[in-house]
Amino acid sequence: MTDPIYTCPDHGPFLATGAGCPTCTSAGECLLSGERRRRLSKFCSGALRHFPDDVGLELDTRGWTEYDALVSAVERTYGWAAADHVAAVITTDPKGRFERTSDDTGERVRAAYGHSVDVSLEAGDGPVPDELYHGTAPRNLESIRETGLEPMGRQHVHLSGTRETAITVGQRHASDPVVLVVDAAAMTEEGYRITKRGRETYTVEAVPPRYLSGL
Numbered sequence: 674m675t676d677p678i679y680t681c682p683d684h685g686p687f688l689a690t691g692a693g694c695p696t697c698t699s700a701g702e703c704l705l706s707g708e709r710r711r712r713l714s715k716f717c718s719g720a721l722r723h724f725p726d727d728v729g730l731e732l733d734t735r736g737w738t739e740y741d742a743l744v745s746a747v748e749r750t751y752g753w754a755a756a757d758h759v760a761a762v763i764t765t766d767p768k769g770r771f772e773r774t775s776d777d778t779g780e781r782v783r784a785a786y787g788h789s790v791d792v793s794l795e796a797g798d799g800p801v802p803d804e805l806y807h808g809t810a811p812r813n814l815e816s817i818r819e820t821g822l823e824p825m826g827r828q829h830v831h832l833s834g835t836r837e838t839a840i841t842v843g844q845r846h847a848s849d850p851v852v853l854v855v856d857a858a859a860m861t862e863e864g865y866r867i868t869k870r871g872r873e874t875y876t877v878e879a880v881p882p883r884y885l886s887g888l
Contacts, residue, residue, distance in 0.1 A: 675707035678761045686761035704761055713747065713754060714762050718770055720746060721784035732783070736792035740773060740780035769871030786870035788828050794870075801867045803858035805832040805875055807885075808843020808850045817853070818888050822880035829876035832857075838873045853887040860884050 679701035680686045681694035686704055693700045705713065720728045720743065721736070728746040730738045744756045763771040763782065773782045786794070807822060807830070822830045833839040836852055843850025857867055860877065867877045882888070 675711040677703055677707045678705040678710050678765055680704045680757075680761065686765050688765050688767065705758055709751075709753065709758075710762060713751065713758060714766065714770075716747065716750060717743065717759065717762060718784060718787070721771070721782070722787045723789045725790065732790065732792060734793055736783040736788060736794060737774075737781040738783065740782045743782050768873055786829070786831065786874055786876055789826055792828075794868075801857050801861060801869065801875060802834060803856075805834065805855040805857045805867070806836050806839035807832050807853045807855060807880070808839035808841070808846075809853065810843065810847035811849065811851050812847070814851060814888060817885070818882060821882045821885065822853075822855075824879070829878060830880055832867070832875040832877065832880075834873045834875065851887065853885050855880055856884045856886070 677689045678686050679689045679694075681697065681699045681701045683699065684694050684696040687694050687701065689703075692698055720730055721732070721738070725732050725738065728750070730742055730746060732738050744759050747754045747759050763773055769785055770787070771782060772785050773780065775781070783792075788794075809817065824830055831842070832855055833842055839852045840850055843852065857875075860880070861867060865877055867875050870876050
């Protein structure tokens, strides 16, 4: 179940997962129901990762697009949505799926990872743990034993920073996911570039079977 987004008059939007605003505990007011938040987040992710042309967005080579253009695309699609809803979804996303910035040219937004369209993201700044994790369906294990982890329609393989996150990701594909352990230290030492994206996600071009355990 997707948590709704509430907004505090002093500290802005927050996910309704605890006792009010995490800064001042104000109860706040409901800005987006869980269902509307889910729909809006899915639309923004899809538009910035997979189908920008379909909704009238132009991404640059790094995946950035004008923030106002994304807001306009959202407003054309959902009669109930406005700029503050888009901002709240981006700000409160628990996985850091989105990046928003501003400079002399204006405000821009992009997906932090997960693209199937051709973009080139610059290297991230975060450190890489010695072990990472990947949640998958049991039916995929035979193929993974032979070829390892491959992007499967995306630009990169996505790995998780914790076993718990990997389980959650794997549950999108099976009720009883298998969690594979990735020897990230060995991969890095042998020249593979693993990059942190968002809060709990790491990307790499591929993971050969020799770096995996739990198969």
